[in-house]
Amino acid sequence: MKDDLVLRVVGKLLIPFILLFGLYVLFHGDYGPGGGFQAGVILAAGIIFYALIYSVEEARRVVPEPLVEAMMAVGVLLYVTVGVAGQVLGGNFLDYFVLAADPVAGQLRGILLVECGVAVAVTGVMLKVFYMFAGRGNLDQ
Amino acid sequence: MDTWPGADGNLAPEPAIETLIIEVLLALMMVTVVALARTRNLFGVVVLFGVYSFLMATVLTVLDAVDVAMTEAAVGAGISTVLFLGALLLCRSEEARPVHRPWLPLLVSVAVGGLLVYGSLGMPVFSDPGAPAHRHVAQHYLANAMDETGAPNVVTAVLASYRGYDTLGETVVVFTAGAGVIALLRRRPGRRKP
Known part of the structure; x- marks a missing residue:
């Protein structure tokens, strides 16, 4: 699809907004529909869209595979770290009340961090699975 | 704790238009499933999977489960369609003729479906x-x-x-x-x- 002018132009226009929408879904998850999982999938979909239009090699240059593999682990570790932080600060595992002076603020902070962890892990896994499949077939041809 | 709206059996009547929308969507999903089972072209199958997911996402939106609908649309219709297409490049695009008669799988499907419907009879009324x-x-x-x-x-x-x-x-x-x-x-x- 590399030579399709319409797709290239529309993609160039749309992909920033797709990524922005992913971030909106992530950070607005407390107030509206959405959350870490949905945000992760939308972010991954934006990159995959880019890979389909501009070739997988180009996408690998933008989001390299080592970064994607690291994201998979970092997301889960971020989640666990928030849980352990609750323990260190005097609560139970995954207790968010102790993360800030005010219990409700602590809850909000914990929820946001945890959702970020989920989003990072999901983006990493989705992109990695896509890269693995794309590496076997020649998606660019 | 035994007081909840409708505890005396007087449930608020459900809006008829929502029920109608859901029934139309479920009917469309049934048509999609039949088409899925009958299609031999795997590209068509992948597209029909996406159609099914979008219909499911719409049903979930009507049920006010917007978060789940978003996930269904993004994962079911978006990512898995791309992954199926990626897998499709590795194999032929036409499904092979089955070597067995479909009677045993059909029997198992109907039996499991019947059991599930029987089980759903014991569930509480919708909403x-x-x-x-x-x-x-x-x-x-x-x-x-x-x-x-x-x-x-x-x-x-x-x-x-x-x-x-x-x-x-x-x-x-x-x-x-x-x-x-x-x-x-x-x-x-x-x-x-x-």
């Missing part, structure tokens, strides 16, 4: 406020989530805070799935068999 699922912790979540977590979206509050353990488990499952795909599909240079 019954007295259903067990609505009378345990759900009332506490709906009443106190805003005060306890500060998150107006109760779904997020339950998912990330009240049920944080479960979401941690889910995240680990997603991670494990990714690790499994890496283990299965990774190419080791120099060790490829012809």
Whole structure:
């Protein structure tokens, strides 16, 4: 699809907004529909869209595979770290009340961090699975 | 705790238009499934999968489960369609003729379907406020989530805070799935068999 002018132009226009929408879904998850999982999938979909239009090699240059593999682990570790932080600060595992002076603020902070962890892990896994499949077939041809 | 709206049997009548919309969507989903089973062209099958997911997402939106609808649309219709298309490049685009008669699988499907329908007869009426699922912790979540977590979206509050353990488990499952795909599909240079 590399030579399709319409797709290239529309993609160039749309992909920033797709990524922005992913971030909106992530950070607005407390107030509206959405959350870490949905945000992760939308972010991954934006990159995959880019890979389909501009070739997988180009996408690998933008989001390299080592970064994607690291994201998979970092997301889960971020989640666990928030849980352990609750323990260190005097609560139970995954207790968010102790993360800030005010219990409700602590809850909000914990929820946001945890959702970020989920989003990072999901983006990493989705992109990695896509890269693995794309590496076997020649998606660019 | 035995008072809930409709406890005396006088449920508010459900809006007819929503029921109608859901029934039309479910009918369309049935048509899609039949078309799926009859299509031999795998590209058509992948597209029909996407159609099915979008219809499901619309049903979930009508049911006010917007978070689930978003996931269904993004994962079911978006990512898995791309992955199916990627897998399709590795094989032929026409499904092979089955070597067996379809009677045994058909019998199993009908039997399982019948059992599920039989099981659903014992479930509470749709949107019954007295259903067990609505009378345990759900009332506490709906009443106190805003005060306890500060998150107006109760779904997020339950998912990330009240049920944080479960979401941690889910995240680990997603991670494990990714690790499994890496283990299965990774190419080791120099060790490829012809």
